[in-house]
Structures are given as C-alpha cells and as structure tokens.
Amino acid sequence: MALPRSLRVVAVGLELHFKILSRSPFDLWIVLATPLIFSTLAYFLFTTDGDPGALFVAALASAVMGIWSSTTAAGAGALRRQRRLGVLELLVASPAPFGAVVLPITLALSTIGIYSFVAGVAYVRLLFGVTPDVADWVAFGAAIPATIISLGFFGFLLTAALVRYRSAFMIGNLLEWPVWTLSGLLVPVALLPGWAHPMSWLVAPTWGMRALRGATLGTGQPWLDIGMCAAVSVFYGAVAVLLLRWFVRSAREHATLGLA
Amino acid sequence: MTNLRVFAIGGYLSYRALFGWLNPQLYVLTLLVPTVTQLVFFVYLGRAAGVADDAFYVVGNALVAAAAPGLFGMAQTIADERETHTLALLVASPASRLAILLGRALPVLANGVFVAAWTFTVGGLLFRIHIPADALPGIALATLLSAFACVGMGLCNAALGLRWRETGVLANFMLFALLIFAGVNVPLDRMPGWLSTLAQGLPVTHGTEAVRELVAGASLEDVATLIAAEGLVGTAYAVVGLLAVRLFEVQGRRGAALEVA
Numbered sequence: 001m002a003l004p005r006s007l008r009v010v011a012v013g014l015e016l017h018f019k020i021l022s023r024s025p026f027d028l029w030i031v032l033a034t035p036l037i038f039s040t041l042a043y044f045l046f047t048t049d050g051d052p053g054a055l056f057v058a059a060l061a062s063a064v065m066g067i068w069s070s071t072t073a074a075g076a077g078a079l080r081r082q083r084r085l086g087v088l089e090l091l092v093a094s095p096a097p098f099g100a101v102v103l104p105i106t107l108a109l110s111t112i113g114i115y116s117f118v119a120g121v122a123y124v125r126l127l128f129g130v131t132p133d134v135a136d137w138v139a140f141g142a143a144i145p146a147t148i149i150s151l152g153f154f155g156f157l158l159t160a161a162l163v164r165y166r167s168a169f170m171i172g173n174l175l176e177w178p179v180w181t182l183s184g185l186l187v188p189v190a191l192l193p194g195w196a197h198p199m200s201w202l203v204a205p206t207w208g209m210r211a212l213r214g215a216t217l218g219t220g221q222p223w224l225d226i227g228m229c230a231a232v233s234v235f236y237g238a239v240a241v242l243l244l245r246w247f248v249r250s251a252r253e254h255a256t257l258g259l260a
Numbered sequence: 261m262t263n264l265r266v267f268a269i270g271g272y273l274s275y276r277a278l279f280g281w282l283n284p285q286l287y288v289l290t291l292l293v294p295t296v297t298q299l300v301f302f303v304y305l306g307r308a309a310g311v312a313d314d315a316f317y318v319v320g321n322a323l324v325a326a327a328a329p330g331l332f333g334m335a336q337t338i339a340d341e342r343e344t345h346t347l348a349l350l351v352a353s354p355a356s357r358l359a360i361l362l363g364r365a366l367p368v369l370a371n372g373v374f375v376a377a378w379t380f381t382v383g384g385l386l387f388r389i390h391i392p393a394d395a396l397p398g399i400a401l402a403t404l405l406s407a408f409a410c411v412g413m414g415l416c417n418a419a420l421g422l423r424w425r426e427t428g429v430l431a432n433f434m435l436f437a438l439l440i441f442a443g444v445n446v447p448l449d450r451m452p453g454w455l456s457t458l459a460q461g462l463p464v465t466h467g468t469e470a471v472r473e474l475v476a477g478a479s480l481e482d483v484a485t486l487i488a489a490e491g492l493v494g495t496a497y498a499v500v501g502l503l504a505v506r507l508f509e510v511q512g513r514r515g516a517a518l519e520v521a
Contacts, residue, residue: 029429037436044446045309170289177297187304 006100013104014111021112027070031112034066035059035120042186043128052130053217059120059130060212061185064205066120067113067151068179075106075155076162076172089257098248099156099241106155110148117144135218143215143222146229147208153233153240154204160240163247179203184210204232263359270355271363274337275371291371295325295379296386302445303387312447314387315475320444322380323468326372326407327438330463331431333368334414337361338421339428348518351509361418361505365411365498372407395474402467402474402487409463409494410438415501422508422518438464463497466490 021027042058074081079102082088091101124130134140158175162168181187182196183205189197200206207228214220251257299321306317341347350360380403384391391399413434421427439445441455442465448456459465470486480487512518 025426026429029426029432033433033436037440041305041440041445044440044450045305045311170286174289174293174297177294177301181297181301181304187301187308191304191307 006097009096009100010104010107013101014107017105017108018111021108027074027109027112028115030069031066031116032119034069035062035116036123038062038065038186039120039124043124052128053133055124055128055130056121056132057213057216058186059124060117060216061209063113063116063120064147064151064183064209064212065180065185066116067110067148068183068205069176070113070116071106071110071151071155072158072175072179073169073173074109076158076175077169078102078105078109078155078159079163080168083257092248092251092257099237099244102159102244103152103156103237103240106159107149107152109155110152113148113151114144134216136215136222139215139222139226140212142226143208143211143229146211146226147205150204150208150229150233150236153236157236157240157243160243160247163244179205182206202232204229204236207232263356266355266359267363267366269363270360271366274364275333275367291329291375292378295321295328295375296382299325299379299383300386303383306445311450315389316447316472317445318380318383318387318389319471319475320468322376322383323403323406323464323471324435324438324442324444325379326376326403327410327413327435327464329368329371329375330407330410330412330414331417331434332414332428333371334365334411335417335421335427335431337364337368338418339425342421342425342518351513351518357505357509358502361415361502365415368414369404369407369411372410373404376403376407389475391475392477394479395477398474398480398483398487399471401480402470402483402490405487405490405494406464406467409467409490409497412494412497412501413463415498416504419501419504419508422505422512438462443468460489461493463490463493466493 039055039059039062042062043055046054046058079088082091082105092098094101121132125132158172159168162171165171182189182192182200183203184200185205189200189206192200207225210220211222211225211229214222214225299318302321303314303317306312306314338347341350377400380399383389414431417427417430417434420430424430441451441459442462443456443459444464448459448465451459466486466489470483470490473483473486474480
C-alpha cells in the first residue's frame with residue numbers, strides 16, 4: 001500500500017506545483033526565453049545557409065538548456081523556499097515519505113520545461129521556417145518525457161545534497177553554465193578536454209540530448225540513451241532519498257529544521 | 261554635507277545588503293564563479309562554430325561580466341526596498357534622490373569593473389591570451405566605461421522597479437540581449453544590418469570592440485572614438501534612468517501604487 005500512496009502524493013504534488021510554477025513570471029521567463037535566446041545565438045553562429053536540420057536540433061538543445069535553468073537553481077533551493085513559506089516543518093511532520101513530498105517540486109520545475117520545447121520549436125518554425133523533420137517519431141516522443149523526468153530527478157538530488165546550505169539557490173545557480181558546457185547541448189563533448197568527458201556521462205542532459213538528437217537525425221542509438229536517462233534517474237533518486245532520510249533524522253535530533 | 265552622507269553611507273549599506281548581509285561567500289558564488297563558467301561555455305561554443313578565435317570570446321565575455329552587477333545590482337536596490345517594506349519610507353524621505361541613487365551606483369560600478377577584470381584575468385590565463393602591457397590603461401578605461409554603461413542600463417531597470425515587480429526578469433532579458441546582440445559572442449557582421457545598427461546603442465558594444473583592437477595591438481588613440489562612444493552610451497542610459505526614477509516616483513505617489521506595483 002505504501003508505494004501507491006507515495007505515487008499518489010507525487011502525482012498530486014506534481015499537479016499542484018506545476019500549476020504554481022505556470023503562474024510564476026520568473027519561472028516562465030526562464031523556460032520560455034532560454035530556447036529563444038540560444039536558438040537565435042545558434043542561428044547567427046552556426047548557420048549562414050539556414051540548415052533546417054541543424055536549426056531544429058539547436059532549438060531542441062536550447063529547450064533542454066531552458067529546462068536545466070529552471071531545475072538547477074530553483075531545484076537546489078526548493079526546500080529553502082518551503083522554509084521561507086513556513087511549511088517545511090509541516091511537510092517533514094506529515095505521514096507521507098519526505099522524498100515523495102520533495103520530488104514533485106523538482107519534477108514540476110523540469111516539467112514546465114515542456115513549454116521550452118513548444119517555444120523552441122514554434123520559434124524556429126515561425127522565424128526561420130524550420131519544419132520538424134524527425135527520423136524516428138516514436139523514439140522522439142519517448143525522449144522528451146525521459147529527458148524531462150531525468151532532469152527532475154537531477155534537481156531532486158541537488159535539493160537533497162544542498163538541503164543544509166542557506167545558499168543552496170546560489171550553489172545550484174553555479175551549475176547552470178558548467179552543465180550546459182558538459183552535456184553536449186550546443187558544444188560537442190568531443191571538443192572539451194578529455195578529463196571532462198566522464199563528467200558529462202554523470203549529468204542527465206547529456207543522455208536526454210543524445211536521445212533527442214539521435215531520434216531527430218536518425219543517428220546513434222536513441223533508445224539506449226533513453227535507457228540511460230532512466231538509469232541516471234534511478235541513481236539520482238536513490239542517492240537523494242538516502243540523503244533526505246539522513247537530513248530529516250539529523251534535523252529532528254538537533255531541532256535545526258528551520259535554522260539551516 | 262547631508263547629501264554626501266546619504267551618498268557614501270547609504271550606498272555602502274545598500275551594497276552590503278545586496279549580498280545577504282555580511283556573507284562574502286555569496287559574492288563568490290554569485291559573481292566570480294558564474295562569470296568564468298559563462299566565459300568557458302562561450303569560448304567552446306565559439307570553437308564549435310569556428311567564427312572567431314578564443315580572444316574574441318574572452319574579451320567579449322569579460323566585458324559583459326560587468327553587466328550582471330550593473331543590471332541586477334541596480335535593480336535590486338529598488339526591489340529589495342520593496343521586499344523589506346522600506347520603499348515607501350525611502351520615497352517619503354527628504355534625502356536627495358540623486359545622492360541616494362549615485363551612492364548606490366558607485367559600489368555597483370566598482371564591483372562591475374572588478375568582476376570584469378577578474379573574468380578577463382582568469383579567462384586570459386585559462387586560454388592563454390596575450391595582452392600587450394601598453395594596452396592595459398586603454399583596457400582599464402574601456403572596462404570602466406562599459407561597466408558604467410551597464411550601471412546606466414541597470415538604473416533604467418531600477419526605475420521600472422518602481423512600477424513593475426519583476427525587475428529580475430527584465431535584468432535577465434537585458435543581460436541576454438547583450439550576450440547576443442552587443443557583439444560579445446556574435447560578430448556584428450553576422451547579424452542583419454538593422455540589428456548591428458541597434459547594437460551601436462547597447463552598452464558594452466563599443467567597449468568590447470575597443471578592447472579587442474587594443475589586445476590586437478592598437479594604441480589608445482586608435483580606439484579613442486570607440487571608448488568615447490561607450491561613454492556616451494552610458495551617459496545616455498544614466499540620464500534616462502535618473503529621469504525615469506523621478507517620473508515613476510511621482511506616478512507611484514499619485515496613484516499610491518508603490519507597494520502594489
């Protein structure tokens with residue numbers, strides 16, 4: 001019974017936080033503007049002849065950048081926000097597992113990234129006349145939720161790892177540019193120094209972008225990359241749950257829940 | 261004398277408040293690390309695109325690093341007053357608006373110069389950019405004026421903060437506009453003519469071009485026009501910003517809308 005109940009908590013929480021975020025001008029700005037900004041940048045830098053395939057992939061990459069922007073800082077500071085709202089103690093004291101309460105917050109942050117995909121694709125369609133030309137629609141359709149969910153779990157891990165830091169929001173913010181660089185979104189990983197390649201395997205956007213690019217262009221192994229999205233999500237989730245359990249126990253023992 | 265105290269002490273306290281009161285680690289987390297990671301991203305993006313060399317991106321992103329303190333810092337000087345419920349008190353005070361705003365702008369300007377210099381130094385070392393020693397005074401002047409222009413733009417954003425709550429969104433928009441359209445990451449000749457013309461009115465555009473020429477071996481005299489143009493752009497934004505603060509303050513008082521904007 002415990003698992004279905006937790007799933008229900010996650011589903012209801014996801015719906016609630018998605019609605020809240022969908023009314024936040026700042027969060028909407030991030031997910032809507034980032035794909036437009038970086039698609040424009042890619043257009044000026046990469047294409048003088050308006051290669052539609054490259055532009056469409058650049059729009060997808062820019063959308064993933066938008067999701068990561070939304071997830072990283074806000075995800076890292078998610079519990080701080082609950083603390084500021086004065087509900088953290090209530091959430092910890094509730095009978096639902098704490099992880100099931102926190103996960104929907106970060107999943108919602110990545111799920112509003114669906115706006116990023118819509119904005120990015122519509123933008124290159126309207127401004128540059130790029131029609132989506134996807135080689136494998138089924139894999140493409142699976143890659144979008146896989147990418148969004150894996151980024152949500154990455155945010156969940158950040159929340160759990162940085163829960164004791166008052167400056168978690170800032171630390172999360174620090175990761176924005178490095179992950180954009182590492183995960184092969186607009187910059188090919190092959191161009192980075194050799195020591196950076198293994199680091200790119202650890203971050204979810206790498207696998208999400210590989211899946212999206214592979215499904216669009218008919219290259220690589222998109223289903224394998226989708227599987228990697230699922231694998232890293234399980235890994236992030238397991239580590240985050242352990243960290244949150246430790247945090248809750250420590251905070252209860254020392255009565256420091258509202259103080260960190 | 262009172263104006264001088266408002267300028268100096270008010271400006272100092274406001275600047276300290278920007279970083280969560282007495283917490284220097286936030287300064288590093290907010291400004292020093294992200295500007296370098298942003299520079300690294302664009303250098304590699306430039307390598308992938310193959311449209312310009314590393315020096316192009318190091319110079320551009322070092323100068324635009326002054327924009328984050330200018331745009332966000334100035335906007336927060338108004339937005340934070342609202343958050344701490346002191347905006348009405350500030351507006352009701354008899355202190356000179358010019359002294360208050362200039363007092364708040366000066367540390368933000370110094371901060372912008374420092375962050376740009378830091379980013380330039382780290383980026384130059386990371387990507388081995390050779391900078392001629394005799395170019396340094398010119399680079400310092402161009403950096404100072406670029407930071408001043410960003411503060412001017414930030415002042416416009418701060419003024420809007422009297423009428424609109426989401427100054428963070430606008431600061432983000434301005435920052436990204438500079439990243440794309442000010443010749444920082446995209447050579448102006450790759451943009452449509454009307455866009456590159458528009459870029460002439462943006463902060464950082466002329467300063468970046470001047471520093472690139474100085475790094476390439478030009479003398480200060482060679483880039484004097486560009487540096488003067490950067491100063492002119494900055495002055496224009498600062499004047500518009502100051503006038504806008506006055507205008508929106510009067511509107512806010514009339515409509516009793518300061519706290520509800």
